[in-house]
Amino acid sequence: xxxxxxxxxxxxxxxxxxxxxxxxxxxxxxxxxxxxxxxxxxxxxxxxxxxxxxxxxxxxxxxxxxxxxxxxxxxxxxxxxxxxxxxxxxxxxxxxxxxxxxxxxxxxxxxxxxxxxxxxxxxxxxxxxxxxxxxxxxxxxxxxxxxxxxxxxxxxxxxxxxxxxxxxxxxxxxxxxxxxxxxxxxxxxxxxxxxxxxxxxxxxxxxxxxxxxxxxxxxxxxxxxxxxxxxxxxxxxxxxxxxxxxxxxxxxxxxxxxxxxxxxxxxxxxxxxxxxxxxxxxxxxxxxxxxxxxxxxxxxxxxxxxxxxxxxxxxxxxxxxxxxxxxxxxxxxxxxxxxxxxxxxxxxxxxxxxxxxxxxxxxxxxxxxxxxxxxxxxxxxxxxxxxxxxxxxxxxxxxxxxxxxxxxxxx
Amino acid sequence: xxxxxxxxxxxxxxxxxxxxxxxxxxxxxxxxxxxxxxxxxxxxxxxxxxxxxxxxxxxxxxxxxxxxxxxxxxxxxxxxxxxxxxxxxxxxxxxxxxxxxxxxxxxxxxxxxxxxxxxxxxxxxxxxxxxxxxxxxxxxxxxxxxxxxxxxxxxxxxxxxxxxxxxxxxxxxxxxxxxxxxxxxxxxxxxxxxxxxxxxxxxxxxxxxxxxxxxxxxxxxxxxxxxxxxxxxxxxxxxxxxxxxxxxxxxxxxxxxxxxxxxxxxxxxxxxxxxxxxxxxxxxxxxxxxxxxxxxxxxxxxxxxxxxxxxxxxxxxxxxxxxxxxxxxxxxxxxxxxxxxxxxxxxxxxxxxxxxxxxxxxxxxxxxxxxxxxxxxxxxxxxxxxxxxxxxxxxxxxxxxxxxxxxxxxx
Numbered sequence: 001x002x003x004x005x006x007x008x009x010x011x012x013x014x015x016x017x018x019x020x021x022x023x024x025x026x027x028x029x030x031x032x033x034x035x036x037x038x039x040x041x042x043x044x045x046x047x048x049x050x051x052x053x054x055x056x057x058x059x060x061x062x063x064x065x066x067x068x069x070x071x072x073x074x075x076x077x078x079x080x081x082x083x084x085x086x087x088x089x090x091x092x093x094x095x096x097x098x099x100x101x102x103x104x105x106x107x108x109x110x111x112x113x114x115x116x117x118x119x120x121x122x123x124x125x126x127x128x129x130x131x132x133x134x135x136x137x138x139x140x141x142x143x144x145x146x147x148x149x150x151x152x153x154x155x156x157x158x159x160x161x162x163x164x165x166x167x168x169x170x171x172x173x174x175x176x177x178x179x180x181x182x183x184x185x186x187x188x189x190x191x192x193x194x195x196x197x198x199x200x201x202x203x204x205x206x207x208x209x210x211x212x213x214x215x216x217x218x219x220x221x222x223x224x225x226x227x228x229x230x231x232x233x234x235x236x237x238x239x240x241x242x243x244x245x246x247x248x249x250x251x252x253x254x255x256x257x258x259x260x261x262x263x264x265x266x267x268x269x270x271x272x273x274x275x276x277x278x279x280x281x282x283x284x285x286x287x288x289x290x291x292x293x294x295x296x297x298x299x300x301x302x303x304x305x306x307x308x309x310x311x312x313x314x315x316x317x318x319x320x321x322x323x324x325x326x327x328x329x330x331x332x333x334x335x336x337x338x339x340x341x342x343x344x345x346x347x348x349x350x351x352x353x354x355x356x357x358x359x360x361x362x363x364x365x366x367x368x369x370x371x372x373x374x375x376x377x378x379x380x381x382x383x384x385x386x387x388x389x390x391x392x393x394x395x396x397x398x399x400x401x402x403x404x405x406x407x408x409x410x411x
Numbered sequence: 412x413x414x415x416x417x418x419x420x421x422x423x424x425x426x427x428x429x430x431x432x433x434x435x436x437x438x439x440x441x442x443x444x445x446x447x448x449x450x451x452x453x454x455x456x457x458x459x460x461x462x463x464x465x466x467x468x469x470x471x472x473x474x475x476x477x478x479x480x481x482x483x484x485x486x487x488x489x490x491x492x493x494x495x496x497x498x499x500x501x502x503x504x505x506x507x508x509x510x511x512x513x514x515x516x517x518x519x520x521x522x523x524x525x526x527x528x529x530x531x532x533x534x535x536x537x538x539x540x541x542x543x544x545x546x547x548x549x550x551x552x553x554x555x556x557x558x559x560x561x562x563x564x565x566x567x568x569x570x571x572x573x574x575x576x577x578x579x580x581x582x583x584x585x586x587x588x589x590x591x592x593x594x595x596x597x598x599x600x601x602x603x604x605x606x607x608x609x610x611x612x613x614x615x616x617x618x619x620x621x622x623x624x625x626x627x628x629x630x631x632x633x634x635x636x637x638x639x640x641x642x643x644x645x646x647x648x649x650x651x652x653x654x655x656x657x658x659x660x661x662x663x664x665x666x667x668x669x670x671x672x673x674x675x676x677x678x679x680x681x682x683x684x685x686x687x688x689x690x691x692x693x694x695x696x697x698x699x700x701x702x703x704x705x706x707x708x709x710x711x712x713x714x715x716x717x718x719x720x721x722x723x724x725x726x727x728x729x730x731x732x733x734x735x736x737x738x739x740x741x742x743x744x745x746x747x748x749x750x751x752x753x754x755x756x757x758x759x760x761x762x763x764x765x766x767x768x769x770x771x772x773x774x775x776x777x778x779x780x781x782x783x784x785x786x787x788x789x790x791x792x793x794x795x796x797x798x799x800x801x802x803x804x805x806x807x808x809x810x811x812x813x814x815x816x817x818x819x820x821x822x
Contacts, residue, residue, distance in 0.1 A: 067478030
């Protein structure tokens with residue numbers, strides 16, 4: 001047959017077992033930390049009305065996956081997890097406030113695929129809605145910092161700033177609204193292209209505002225906020241933080257504190273998490289104002305970092321395999337498998353009585369730990385051979401001691 | 412403002428914290444059991460090429476969510492998890508076989524929304540590809556039975572049949588292909604509409620084949636298969652099974668063993684899981700034949716059953732809340748929260764020094780367990796009050812004993 005082999009769509013990717021298992025572990029650790037901070041899980045659909053998303057993503061709106069459904073509704077795949085949360089806040093006004101939720105789920109963006117950037121990727125968001133408090137801002141940062149710490153990816157630094165202070169500083173300069181947007185876009189490039197280049201660009205575009213002067217005024221006007229925010233971060237046990245007057249963040253909807261996390265050892269990797277306060281978004285969507293703050297971890301970027309650092313375990317299957325030496329013993333093999341599984345041990349059975357060599361290769365390819373070797377001779381004596389596949393050592397034990405012995409070899 | 416409140420799309424639903432938490436627990440238990448049986452996780456994208464899905468779902472194909480993406484490709488939201496697995500098998504021919512994978516993920520179907528039927532729902536699938544073995548068939552059934560058992564939803568029964576035996580029996584009757592399809596569709600209604608009604612319908616449509624006669628022939632021709640399959644199920648520790656000659660299953664692609672699980676106490680609830688052998692699907696998609704067997708748990712139906720049976724925990728937030736009695740003590744409160752969290756205890760802090768009454772209500776609405784009550788008096792003495800919110804009892808302890816005491820109140 002000359003059929004084309006079907007492929008995953010361009011810009012999308014599969015997570016084969018090794019990476020899927022690593023991602024699963026990340027999800028589970030982040031969930032655990034978010035719950036420790038009192039965030040409760042929330043799940044919303046992948047599809048939302050396109051109207052809901054209109055106007056929240058600026059120029060990026062064109063990257064939304066949208067289409068007409070069978071009923072003629074304009075629907076879209078969610079572009080982030082914040083707009084659906086705003087919809088939830090509007091639709092269920094009786095949710096007790098403050099409402100602290102986390103959601104770990106895929107979002108879809110029709111970006112030009114580049115190295116490491118995909119059209120489907122997973123975000124882990126934690127948000128607090130219904131309260132305007134700098135403590136809530138600090139707690140979101142602390143929750144994300146703790147989640148990142150639990151992943152053992154090395155030290156992270158959180159850079160923070162405040163849109164209100166930027167506004168105050170620029171207001172004194174009497175910038176027009178569109179100049180504010182332009183100015184923010186330029187200073188936000190500071191980390192990527194450096195001070196010199198940003199200064200040149202500012203000059204080119206006619207901004208009469210030196211970076212050093214801007215930075216000084218930000219620190220002066222921000223003094224109270226910076227000191228208070230740093231105190232709270234300290235109380236939450238966070239020590240790696242840094243006020244960054246050049247941090248601006250892309251999204252339109254931020255209104256106060258903003259923050260971004262970078263890896264200390266790899267700042268060039270860019271932001272691995274970020275967020276901020278967005279007190280107007282829910283009101284814009286629902287007609288009823290509601291303060292909110294939240295942050296998001298880019299889970300797939302993190303996974304890429306973990307894989308690069310060789311922190312992903314190679315084991316992709318069960319810990320124990322039962323070799324098939326004699327098809328007449330199938331019922332025994334399945335009994336042994338069932339007993340091991342009931343004892344909480346991940347166990348596989350090799351279905352066919354293939355050559356032992358082939359069965360060993362199967363087990364090695366999957367990095368299994370222990371092989372159970374049981375033939376007619378052993379059956380007669382109620383004995384069983386256990387081979388440690390890593391240390392290449394074999395022992396023979398009574399069938400009754402099987403589980404104890406396997407456990408001692410695994411743990 | 413007179414803006415319309417935005418709503419979740421028709422046929423879709425949100426999982427608010429209580430149900431999201433319950434669903435999370437189900438996912439985690441099922442994953443654990445599937446891994447114990449040696450299945451490894453796999454994640455595939457929500458979107459696939461529409462071409463991939465064409466021709467696998469019969470009449471249901473019209474329910475696929477499909478659209479043109481920005482690059483003009485015909486894409487579709489996945490309709491099940493089996494076709495994406497077949498694509499993975501074709502795209503990565505070097506995956507070591509047998510390949511045992513599980514995937515727990517949403518699928519999308521543009522069904523007419525009815526009570527309990529949604530357009531986005533979650534499936535938990537376990538499949539074994541690359542081997543044609545009745546032991547693999549039995550192991551998939553055993554894995555699903557064990558997963559269902561771990562959810563403590565009460566006893567389940569698995570009904571099984573075999574498409575090959577149906578084919579043999581109908582071949583002797585010299586049924587035309589379209590009559591086979593019609594006959595299967597009719598007998599599959601046996602559980603829903605009963606023997607009498609099915610008999611009438613068969614007569615109406617001109618089938619000269621009595622149900623009792625069909626059933627006898629199935630048991631006769633199926634004798635070897637039934638006995639072997641039941642032996643293996645027994646070896647896997649499964650006891651509630653039943654050969655059902657009237658089970659046919661809707662999907663076109665099954666070729667051998669088929670099975671369905673029902674709740675023993677609620678057969679009227681219908682199938683909560685099902686699956687079978689599909690040896691032609693991967694070949695049809697990739698041009699290279701590959702045997703396969705798998706099953707799927709309808710996770711959202713199960714969740715509905717758990718909710719109906721009141722098996723969903725009402726707790727939706729942290730176990731411990733730190734009340735805010737005095738804003739001057741904020742740093743202390745955050746320290747206490749951080750210490751409790753570091754000890755693994757889910758903890759919230761009430762952001763504002765509101766009336767205590769209001770703070771108690773907040774904690775009660777979320778079914779929290781313990782309130783930490785700490786004011787200026789306590790701060791002086793390094794004491795802290797702990798209130799058991801369920802038993803309504805309060806104790807005063809030294810600050811140094813806080814964690815030990817809270818733990819003893821929680822566990």
